[in-house]
Amino acid sequence: xxxxxxxxxxxxxxxxxxxxxxxxxxxxxxxxxxxxxxxxxxxxxxxxxxxxxxxxxxxxxxxxxxxxxxxxxxxxxxxxxxxxxxxxxxxxxxxxxxxxxxxxxxxxxxxxxxxxxxxxxxxxxxxxxxxxxxxxxxxxxxxxxxxxxxxxxxxxxxxxxxxxxxxxxxxxxxxxxxxxxxxxxxxxxxxxxxxxxxxxxxxxxxxxxxxxxxxxxxxx
Numbered sequence: 340x341x342x343x344x345x346x347x348x349x350x351x352x353x354x355x356x357x358x359x360x361x362x363x364x365x366x367x368x369x370x371x372x373x374x375x376x377x378x379x380x381x382x383x384x385x386x387x388x389x390x391x392x393x394x395x396x397x398x399x400x401x402x403x404x405x406x407x408x409x410x411x412x413x414x415x416x417x418x419x420x421x422x423x424x425x426x427x428x429x430x431x432x433x434x435x436x437x438x439x440x441x442x443x444x445x446x447x448x449x450x451x452x453x454x455x456x457x458x459x460x461x462x463x464x465x466x467x468x469x470x471x472x473x474x475x476x477x478x479x480x481x482x483x484x485x486x487x488x489x490x491x492x493x494x495x496x497x498x499x500x501x502x503x504x505x506x507x508x509x510x511x512x513x514x515x516x517x518x519x520x521x522x523x524x525x526x527x528x529x530x531x532x533x534x535x536x537x538x539x540x541x542x543x544x545x546x547x548x549x550x551x552x553x554x555x556x557x558x559x
Contacts, residue, residue, distance in 0.1 A: 346521025349404025360408030491517030
């Protein structure tokens with residue numbers, strides 16, 4: 340099986356991360372992964388991107404961690420793909436299958452409420468995975484579930500508690516949502532790692548989305 344990290348952050352873009360995109364690529368190469376998906380915090384999350392920039396400037400800066408990771412990946416032999424983690428009042432949604440060019444064309448997403456955002460992404464060919472839906476923290480006022488707006492649920496997150504992951508699994512099972520796993524790695528030194536694996540390497544994010552939707556993957 341070919342292993343992929345689905346949830347990681349870079350210090351270029353995510354304010355809570357302390358590993359660069361290149362460092363993340365090297366880390367996962369050393370762990371025998373075939374590929375990684377960079378999912379930095381979006382503009383409405385814990386991001387390093389200044390709010391007073393133009394939309395195009397924001398998008399350029401937002402892609403820096405991914406682009407640095409990809410450049411390193413091409414040099415050392417690990418595939419690097421692009422996604423992001425959209426936030427709404429402490430609830431986070433991993434977004435896969437859309438690219439930098441799509442972001443450039445769609446500043447309107449920042450004017451949408453979370454339900455409209457999820458619908459718009461899915462209508463445009465992306466998928467939405469609800470990350471760590473039962474996470475508890477002092478800055479999260481409520482647990483927010485959107486079973487009709489998401490494709491799947493992160494039922495295994497390396498940084499969450501056993502209870503939070505178990506509740507996520509129950510949520511996914513009862514609503515018939517796709518189960519998902521990721522490490523939520525911010526450090527390039529994390530000991531416990533999770534993700535998804537496939538019987539053959541993926542070619543691009545459209546291929547990734549297709550295999551996820553058709554359940555041609557395993558969690559590890």
